[in-house]
Amino acid sequence: MRLTLMLLLAVVTVAAQPVGDRVDALEAKVPPRNGDWKTEVLQATAKPQLAALGAVLRDGAWDDLKSLAHPDARSTALRDAGAPRRFGTVTVVQTAAPRGPAHVSLAAALLHLRGPLVARFERRVGFKIVGVHQADAASFQTDVRYEAFASSDNGSGVQQVARWRILWRHHDGRDPTILDIRLERFEEVTRPHRLLTECTASVLDFEDARLSTLATGGETWHGRVDGLGELNLMGHNGIAVGDVDGDGDEDLYVAMGTGLPNLLLVRQPDGALIDRAEDLGVAWLDDTKGVLFADMDNDGDQDLLMAVGNAIVLAKNRGNGAFERIVTMRAPTPAAFYSLAVADYDKDGDLDVYGCRYVKLQYGISIPIPFHDANNGPTNHLMRNDGEDRYTDVTGKIGLNANNTRFSLACVWIDHDTDGDPDLYVANDFGRNNLYKNEGGRFVDVAAIAGVEDQAAGMGASVGDFDLDGKPDLYVTNMFSAAGNRVAYQDRFKRGEDAQKKQIQRYSLGNTLFRNIGGRFEDVSEKAGVRMGRWGWGARFCDIDNDGYDDIIAPNGFLTGHVKDDL
Numbered sequence: 001m002r003l004t005l006m007l008l009l010a011v012v013t014v015a016a017q018p019v020g021d022r023v024d025a026l027e028a029k030v031p032p033r034n035g036d037w038k039t040e041v042l043q044a045t046a047k048p049q050l051a052a053l054g055a056v057l058r059d060g061a062w063d064d065l066k067s068l069a070h071p072d073a074r075s076t077a078l079r080d081a082g083a084p085r086r087f088g089t090v091t092v093v094q095t096a097a098p099r100g101p102a103h104v105s106l107a108a109a110l111l112h113l114r115g116p117l118v119a120r121f122e123r124r125v126g127f128k129i130v131g132v133h134q135a136d137a138a139s140f141q142t143d144v145r146y147e148a149f150a151s152s153d154n155g156s157g158v159q160q161v162a163r164w165r166i167l168w169r170h171h172d173g174r175d176p177t178i179l180d181i182r183l184e185r186f187e188e189v190t191r192p193h194r195l196l197t198e199c200t201a202s203v204l205d206f207e208d209a210r211l212s213t214l215a216t217g218g219e220t221w222h223g224r225v226d227g228l229g230e231l232n233l234m235g236h237n238g239i240a241v242g243d244v245d246g247d248g249d250e251d252l253y254v255a256m257g258t259g260l261p262n263l264l265l266v267r268q269p270d271g272a273l274i275d276r277a278e279d280l281g282v283a284w285l286d287d288t289k290g291v292l293f294a295d296m297d298n299d300g301d302q303d304l305l306m307a308v309g310n311a312i313v314l315a316k317n318r319g320n321g322a323f324e325r326i327v328t329m330r331a332p333t334p335a336a337f338y339s340l341a342v343a344d345y346d347k348d349g350d351l352d353v354y355g356c357r358y359v360k361l362q363y364g365i366s367i368p369i370p371f372h373d374a375n376n377g378p379t380n381h382l383m384r385n386d387g388e389d390r391y392t393d394v395t396g397k398i399g400l401n402a403n404n405t406r407f408s409l410a411c412v413w414i415d416h417d418t419d420g421d422p423d424l425y426v427a428n429d430f431g432r433n434n435l436y437k438n439e440g441g442r443f444v445d446v447a448a449i450a451g452v453e454d455q456a457a458g459m460g461a462s463v464g465d466f467d468l469d470g471k472p473d474l475y476v477t478n479m480f481s482a483a484g485n486r487v488a489y490q491d492r493f494k495r496g497e498d499a500q501k502k503q504i505q506r507y508s509l510g511n512t513l514f515r516n517i518g519g520r521f522e523d524v525s526e527k528a529g530v531r532m533g534r535w536g537w538g539a540r541f542c543d544i545d546n547d548g549y550d551d552i553i554a555p556n557g558f559l560t561g562h563v564k565d566d567l
Contacts, residue, residue, distance in 0.1 A: 039490060042140045043132040045176050046168055050144065053178075054125035057114050057148065065107060068178060070169055075109035075181040078162065079116075079188065088545045090195075093188045094529075106181065116158045116188070120150035128482040131489065135167065139179065142166050145482070145532075155194035162186045187529070195544065203273050204265075210275040213260050217560065225259035235559075236338060242293025242302040244280075245321030253277075253304060255288035262288055262306075266321065281323045282315055284308065290339040296351055296385065305353060307337035312355050312383060314391075329353070329391045335360050335378030343413035343422040345398075346441045350385040354400075354424060356408035357381075368407055368430035372500075372507050373455060377407040380426065399443040400424075403434055410538065412461045414472050416450065417519040427458030427476055451521045452514055454478070456507050464541030464550035466528075471516035475552060477536040484508025511536055511554065530554075 049068055056064050080095040117123050124147075131143030144164045151157035167180040206215045213221075218235050237255040244251045249267040256262050262284045264277035277283035286308045293302040301317040310331045315323035331337070337355040345352050357378040359366035368374030382400050383391040395401055406428035413422040416435065424443065426434040432453040436443035447453045452474060460477035467473065485508050487493055494501035511533035514521035525531040533539060534556035541550040 037487070039132045039134055039140070040487070042134065042168075042170065042176075043129045043142060043486065045170075046132075046140075046142050046166075047129060049168075049175055049178070050127040050129070054127060057110060057117070058123045058125045060114070060118070062107065065110070067175075069106050070177045070179050073106040073178050073180065074103045075106045076103060076183045078109045078113040078164070078181065078183050078186070079160070080183075080186050088547055089192055090545075091190045093186075095186045096184075103180075106178065109181065113160070116160070116190070117148060117150040120152045120156070120158065122152075123150040124148065130482050130485040132486055138170055140168050140170055140176075142168065155191075157191050157194075159189045160187070203271055205272070205274075208275070210261075210263070210278075213256060214254070214263070218257065219559075221257060221260060225257075236289050237287075238290045238292075238307075238339075240291040240293050240304070244293070244302055244304075244317060246301060246319070251321075253282070253291050253293070255291045255306065258287040259285055261285055262291075276321070280321055282306075284313075287336075289337060290356075292340055292342065294342045294351055294353075296342075296353075297389070298350055305340050305342070307340055307355060309336050310334050310357075312337055312340060312353060314389075316389075325389065327389050327391065329355075329381075329383045329393070331355070331357065331379070331381050332393075333360070333378060338408070339410045341411045341413055341424075343424075345382070345413075345422055345424075345438060346384065347421060348385075350387060352382060352385045353391075354382045354411055354413075355380060356411050356426065358407050358409055358429070366407075371430060372503050373432065374407055374430040375403075375405050377405050377428075379404050380408050380411070398441060400436060402436075402443075402445045403432075406431055406434070409458060410460045410477075412463055412474075414463045414474065416472060416474075416516065416521075418471060425452070425461050425463075425474060427454075427461040429457050429459065431455055431458075433458050433461075433476065450519065451523070452476075454506075454512050454514075455503055456509070456512070459536050460538035460540075462538075462540045462552075466513070466541065466550045467515060468549070469516075471518065473516050474514040474521065475530070475539055475541060476512045476514070477533060477539040477554070478509070478511050479507075479535050480510035480532055481508035510534075511539060513552075 052064060053068055055061060080093065082093050082095050084091045084093050126147050128145040129142050130145055133141045135141055144166055146162040146164055148160040162183060163185040165182045165184060166178060168176040169179050170176050204211055206212060237257055240253040241250050243249060245266060251267050252265040254263040254265060262277055262282060263275045264280055264282055265273040266276045267273055282304060288306050288308050290307040292305050294305060295301060296303045296314060297316060301319050303317050304315040304323060306313045312329040314327040316325040317323055335357045338358045339356040340353055342351040342353045344350060357380055360378045369376050381393050381395045384394045386392055407430045408426050408428050410427040412425050414425050416423045421438040423438045424436040432455045433447055434445050435447040435450050435452050437446045454476050457479040458476060462475045463472050465473055488505045488508060510531040511525065512523055513525045513528050513530050515524045530552055533554045535558050536554055536556045539552055539554035542553050543549060544551045
């Protein structure tokens with residue numbers, strides 16, 4: 001993991017390095033003061049000042065503003081009370097440019113911005129510097145993403161997200177001060193009550209020894225289980241939802257890491273969930289990643305597919321929730337499967353399964369080369385369902401071996417050209433994605449032609465029809481990096497290497513929403529306001545408020561560290 005992160009830093013923050021560079025040598029270049037990037041040094045001086053400004057907005061400590069801003073500091077209006085739009089109980093105000101007076105005092109602008117936060121007890125304010133430009137010897141500018149959230153005991157809340165351009169006065173030997181703030185975009189969302197309520201404790205009994213593994217994070221088990229399987233630390237384990245016992249209620253299958261039994265949480269009449277994995281035959285101890293329920297034998301009940309090492313394991317449902325007759329579909333090389341997706345690609349009446357694989361050896365050891373367009377990963381595989389529990393690996397036979405050595409994390413079936421057969425989209429980390437067009441049971445990669453290569457850190461893909469035009473749209477999860485946005489768009493970065501520069505710039509932007517325009521796609525991420533997904537994983541279309549429109553739920557984050565700035 002550390003090496004992978006350092007490779008990213010090497011790509012976006014330092015000049016090209018000799019192949020033999022050591023990690024510790026690269027690590028020494030990470031602090032801006034150790035390099036020759038003047039703009040990075042400047043943003044590093046602005047960062048603590050922004051943190052202090054956030055504290056002013058959070059706590060109302062206006063006296064502290066004196067040390068942050070020039071005495072004559074001014075600002076455009078930072079909060080726009082424009083025409084509200086309502087989505088159910090949620091109210092949204094958006095603007096692309098400030099209205100009202102061209103400039104007011106900075107204190108007045110901040111006071112007005114803070115207004116909706118004051119009446120609520122829980123307040124969070126943060127900034128990300130996504131651009132930096134040196135104006136002259138005495139001043140510089142930063143492009144900043146502002147985020148604030150506040151909530152009350154009754155569940156009401158307000159969220160503000162904005163883009164600012166801040167002009168700073170540079171001072172030798174002391175902190176910079178704010179000269180001017182200009183609002184470029186603003187959004188404010190208010191709610192009268194919570195959209196979701198956390199109810200884990202009401203449905204899971206953590207006193208039950210079988211559920212105790214859910215009460216702690218991956219760090220608890222890292223180093224406590226043997227090294228025969230993959231490390232538990234990364235959390236690359238999935239969840240499947242389905243009705244395993246035919247009672248009409250949805251149950252959960254929770255995949256776990258090496259040495260920890262997988263869980264089958266069966267819903268009870270009172271709404272509680274109890275683990276029945278052991279007595280129903282699926283309490284596997286092997287590291288399990290992608291899992292899903294699907295009726296693989298057309299008998300009307302939900303069978304269970306699991307990615308276990310380099311095998312796709314099928315546990316067949318007897319009809320009462322108990323599983324038997326294990327079928328194993330194994331890849332020809334040791335690389336582990338990560339994600340699974342099923343569809344009847346050949347239209348013979350039964351479901352086939354496609355499996356993604358990520359690294360040849362082990363996470364953190366298999367190194368993507370080149371980092372932003374790697375093509376040295378393991379192969380993915382399509383297992384054709386031939387009936388009678390027989391599955392055949394037909395990957396090469398049907399054309400899915402083209403562009404098939406990426407670092408794949410997710411896949412989804414999508415009839416992108418609405419011709420009646422399922423096409424296949426594969427999201428790849430460290431490079432271009434694939435869109436395999438189904439041509440009568442054979443596939444051709446048309447991602448470039450269709451405009452969905454989305455060369456970035458692919459972490460997920462979801463299909464929906466967000467504009468209700470009858471054509472399937474695509475939302476791809478990637479990674480957002482403030483540092484990547486800040487560095488890769490500067491003139492001196494990769495000067496003279498325009499093609500590679502453009503590729504690396506795309507890498508740090510974030511998630512992508514593709515609107516289907518008839519077999520081809522257009523990127524509408526910025527227009528729709530859904531680019532920012534942080535370190536994203538498996539975002540999904542979901543009509544969360546039952547209004548008939550697809551919303552997007554975008555999980556994000558990674559390992560929770562012991563200190564605030566740790567990953």
